[in-house]
Each structure stands twice: as C-alpha cells, then as structure tokens.
Amino acid sequence: xxxxxxxxxxxxISLSLALIACGGNSxxxxxxNDGEIQPSNTPSLAPTVEPTAKPDLCEGLSEGEQQSRTRxxxxxxxxxxxxxSEQQNRQCEQSALTPWSGSFExxxxxxxxxxxxxxxxxxxxxxxxxxxxxxSSGKFGDSAYPNLNYSPAAIALxxxxxxxxxxxxxxxxxxxxFAIPEVVNSRDPADFNIGDQALQNFAPFHNTxxxxxxxxxxxxxxxxxxxxxxxxxxxxxxxxxxxxxxxxSVRFVDASDLANSEMHGPYQLDGAAHVAGWITDxxxxxxxxxxxxxxxxxxxxxxxxxxxxxxxxxxxxxxxxMLQQTSGPVATEAVLxxxxxxxxxxxxxxxxxxxxxxxxxxxxxxxRQNQLWTALSEAAFxxxxxxxxxxxxxxxxxxxxxxxGYKATQDNGNLCGGxxxxxxxxxxxxxxxxxxxxxxxxxxxxxxxxxxxPYDYGKLDSLGLINLKGxxxxxxxxxxxxxxxxxxxxxxxxxxxxxxxxxxxxxGG
Numbered sequence: 001x002x003x004x005x006x007x008x009x010x011x012x013i014s015l016s017l018a019l020i021a022c023g024g025n026s027x028x029x030x031x032x033n034d035g036e037i038q039p040s041n042t043p044s045l046a047p048t049v050e051p052t053a054k055p056d057l058c059e060g061l062s063e064g065e066q067q068s069r070t071r072x073x074x075x076x077x078x079x080x081x082x083x084x085s086e087q088q089n090r091q092c093e094q095s096a097l098t099p100w101s102g103s104f105e106x107x108x109x110x111x112x113x114x115x116x117x118x119x120x121x122x123x124x125x126x127x128x129x130x131x132x133x134x135x136s137s138g139k140f141g142d143s144a145y146p147n148l149n150y151s152p153a154a155i156a157l158x159x160x161x162x163x164x165x166x167x168x169x170x171x172x173x174x175x176x177x178f179a180i181p182e183v184v185n186s187r188d189p190a191d192f193n194i195g196d197q198a199l200q201n202f203a204p205f206h207n208t209x210x211x212x213x214x215x216x217x218x219x220x221x222x223x224x225x226x227x228x229x230x231x232x233x234x235x236x237x238x239x240x241x242x243x244x245x246x247x248x249s250v251r252f253v254d255a256s257d258l259a260n261s262e263m264h265g266p267y268q269l270d271g272a273a274h275v276a277g278w279i280t281d282x283x284x285x286x287x288x289x290x291x292x293x294x295x296x297x298x299x300x301x302x303x304x305x306x307x308x309x310x311x312x313x314x315x316x317x318x319x320x321x322m323l324q325q326t327s328g329p330v331a332t333e334a335v336l337x338x339x340x341x342x343x344x345x346x347x348x349x350x351x352x353x354x355x356x357x358x359x360x361x362x363x364x365x366x367x368r369q370n371q372l373w374t375a376l377s378e379a380a381f382x383x384x385x386x387x388x389x390x391x392x393x394x395x396x397x398x399x400x401x402x403x404x405g406y407k408a409t410q411d412n413g414n415l416c417g418g419x420x421x422x423x424x425x426x427x428x429x430x431x432x433x434x435x436x437x438x439x440x441x442x443x444x445x446x447x448x449x450x451x452x453x454p455y456d457y458g459k460l461d462s463l464g465l466i467n468l469k470g471x472x473x474x475x476x477x478x479x480x481x482x483x484x485x486x487x488x489x490x491x492x493x494x495x496x497x498x499x500x501x502x503x504x505x506x507x508g509g
C-alpha cells in the first residue's frame with residue numbers, strides 16, 4: 001500500500017475511484033468488504049462547477065424592449081446645407097437584437113461655413129424637369145373679374161400651405177391663393193391635373209380705397225413675395241412712355257386674409273422698373289458679403305428705354321426697410337443692371353467690343369450673330385441657387401436666328417404690331433447664368449453692374465412654351481415653379497397660365 005497519495009481534482013463521478021486508488025477512505029485501512037465502495041463523510045476535494053452563463057445577446061435590454069439612436073448622412077456639410085439626421089431603432093427579440101433601422105452611418109455632423117469663392121458653378125444640366133399642372137379658369141369671388149384668364153402670371157410660393165399666390169385677370173389683377181395640385185410628370189399639358197382649390201378668393205386692391213398704388217392706368221403686377229406672413233407686391237405702369245414712374249410696390253399686412261388685410265404703400269424701390277419684379281432670398285452665406293437679405297430684378301415690358309436691357313439684380317433688406325414703414329422710398333443696391341444706354345446694354349463684347357455697330361442693330365440682330373440679348377429678350381425671374389456661385393435668371397428671347405423687324409411680316413404671313421422675329425418660330429424660353437462673385441465685385445466697387453457677363457446662356461427646356469412671366473423657388477426642396485402667361489390653351493374660351501416645375505439639383509448631384 002502506498003505511503004502517500006496526492007489527490008488531483010477529478011470529476012465527481014470518479015471521486016470514489018480516486019479514493020480507492022489512494023488506499024480507501026480517510027477513516028480506516030481497507031475494510032473487510034475490500035473492493036466495495038463505502039459511504040464516506042469526507043468533504044469532496046473536487047471544485048464546484050458553475051453552470052455556463054448564457055451570453056447577453058441583447059446588451060442589457062429586456063425582451064421586447066426598444067433602443068433608439070440618432071445618425072447623420074454625412075460627418076460634415078457646407079452651409080447653407082444643413083445636417084440631415086434620422087432616428088434609428090432596434091429591439092430585443094427572442095433574446096437577440098434586431099439590426100438598426102435606417103441607413104445613415106455617422107454619429108456626429110458638423111455644419112461648416114461656406115467658402116464662397118470656391119462654391120461650384122451651377123449648370124443648366126443640373127435642372128431636372130418634373131412635370132406641370134394647370135389651375136381652373138373658373139370664378140373665385142364676387143368681383144368683376146375673379147378668374148385667371150389673361151393673368152400676368154406673377155406668382156409667389158406659400159410653403160406652409162403648399163400653395164401659390166397668383167394674380168388674376170389682367171383687367172382687375174386681384175390676388176388669390178390656390179393649392180398646388182399633384183404635379184404630373186408628362187410633357188403633354190393635357191395630362192396635367194387642374195387645381196380648383198382656392199384657399200383664398202381673388203381680392204382686388206388696385207383702384208380701390210384699400211391702398212393707393214400710385215398708378216392710375218396700365219397697372220401690371222410683375223412679382224410677389226411672402227415674407228413673415230406679409231405679401232409684398234411689385235408692379236409697374238406698363239406704358240410709362242416718359243420713364244418717370246417711381247411707384248413700385250404695396251404690401252398686404254396679413255397674407256392669410258387678402259380680402260380684409262390692412263394694406264400699406266405705395267413704396268418706391270430704388271431702381272424703379274429695373275427692380276420692380278421678382279423677389280428671392282439671398283442665401284445666408286452670401287448675406288454678410290452683400291449687406292442684404294434679398295435680391296430683386298425685372299427686365300420685361302413695353303418702353304425699353306426705361307427698362308434694364310438685360311437681367312438685373314438689386315440687393316435689399318425688406319425686413320429692415322419696407323416692413324418698418326407704411327410707404328415711401330426703399331433703398332436697394334444694383335449689383336447687376338443694364339441701363340438702355342450705349343455701352344451699358346447687355347451685349348457680346350467679343351463681337352461688338354468697340355461698339356461700332358449701333359445699339360439698334362445689336363438689339364435687332366441685323367448681322368444674325370447676337371445670341372445674348374435682343375429686342376425680344378425678357379427676364380422674368382431670378383434666384384441665387386443655394387450652395388452654388390450661380391445667379392439663375394430665366395425668361396424669353398427671340399430673333400437670334402432670323403433677326404428682328406419692326407411691324408414686319410413674318411414668314412407665316414403674320415403682320416406684327418411691334419418688334420418681332422422674322423421667323424415666327426424663332427422665339428423660346430431662355431436662361432442666363434451669372435457668377436455671384438462677379439456681382440460681389442460690383443458691390444465692392446471693382447466692376448460696374450453693366451460690365452458683368454453671364455458664363456452661360458441659351459434656350460430653356462419648356463415644352464416649347466414661350467411667354468414665361470412668373471416664378472417662385474422653394475429653397476427647402478430645390479423646386480422651381482414657373483408660370484407661362486396665356487399658355488393654357490386647352491379650353492377654347494379661357495387663357496389662364498400654365499405651370500411647369502423643375503428640380504434645381506446641386507452641381508454634380
């Protein structure tokens with residue numbers, strides 16, 4: 001029998017065999033019943049084996065409990081772009097976590113100020129046609145002309161209501177608000193939905209006791225803008241032969257109640273007919289440089305000598321000026337403007353650098369080389385596209401291919417009442433693209449407002465429509481709404497505007 005034995009830890013099931021191998025139990029020598037296992041009171045020397053712990057696959061969540069987090073599309077964005085976030089969720093199901101919902105990956109996002117000088121130029125290829133819609137030519141209100149027939153097609157966007165303020169019949173030019181119907185992506189206007197939901201009926205104001213517009217005859221609304229619940233309305237005397245008219249604007253204090261709102265005016269924007277049209281935002285990253293919050297312009301109508309002979313742009317701050325006064329002058333600053341004077345009109349300096357050709361010959365395109373701005377050109381809307389170095393202006397042009405005549409007979413036999421293209425089809429919607437940094441040079445005194453030239457221009461895809469007279473831009477979605485005067489010809493007895501919608505995508509997007 002061994003004199004000593006070392007017990008090693010073994011499984012409980014073999015403990016007895018181990019004791020036997022060490023000479024029996026600890027109480028005595030071999031028992032008479034040698035070879036049989038005897039009960040023993042000796043404590044077991046084997047370690048206690050704990051049950052294997054199940055892994056915590058839900059990371060502390062109870063069954064059915066949900067967990068949330070915020071993730072961002074990108075770690076850095078350049079103003080005015082804002083950080084885009086999404087709320088993601090997961091939960092404990094059958095003792096395991098489900099995958100996180102959503103697709104955004106980044107836990108943090110930082111908005112950095114834009115380096116304006118390095119912002120990209122927007123290209124016309126970044127404009128995507130989305131479709132169009134129509135609005136009813138029916139009567140909405142009890143005034144003399146409460147409808148959209150022969151409307152001048154000036155519009156303003158109400159983002160909160162997804163609606164448009166729009167000017168009515170040319171004889172009265174009251175203003176109504178219509179819900180925007182669903183846009184149909186078709187190039188055939190017959191497919192478009194017809195919106196007939198008037199959120200506000202037509203409310204006349206010109207030649208009423210509500211406000212003095214300062215203009216008796218040939219009153220024409222050119223542009224509108226909704227600001228802080230108030231509606232600014234820009235207009236002109238359409239046949240101001242002397243070019244001396246200075247009244248340009250009125251405002252509805254409560255745009256949600258056009259029929260009963262208090263009205264203020266008239267106001268006189270510096271620039272008169274050169275500025276009394278569209279109003280759009282100056283993106284925040286440009287406002288300090290320009291010293292203003294909005295940009296306005298206008299370049300269409302009769303009596304060309306009192307108009308800008310090219311798209312215009314005037315910087316101003318209506319909250320600090322117009323909205324603080326009931327009438328009177330309002331300061332603006334021209335950063336793009338083309339007075340109807342020799343060497344100050346918009347012309348191609350590479351073609352007519354010495355201006356040896358007359359202004360009349362340039363505008364009537366007698367040499368058939370002028371592709372920039374003719375006597376038929378008009379600018380009806382402009383906007384600085386957020387996130388870019390581009391001021392987009394759009395309107396109409398013609399006579400670039402056939403030339404222009406005055407009271408001429410066109411190739412289709414039509415006798416014109418004034419300037420017209422010699423070929424009837426030589427008319428189209430048009431665009432002009434400008435570097436905002438060039439306009440800033442004007443602001444800083446490094447250039448004259450008539451020395452700026454567009455970096456691109458040409459025909460605009462508009463289903464062949466002409467007479468583009470109004471626009472509105474939604475900076476939240478990048479959508480551009482465009483109105484064409486008298487273009488809805490599907491009803492033989494009505495001529496309301498027709499509306500197209502575009503997406504202004506970011507360059508390279």
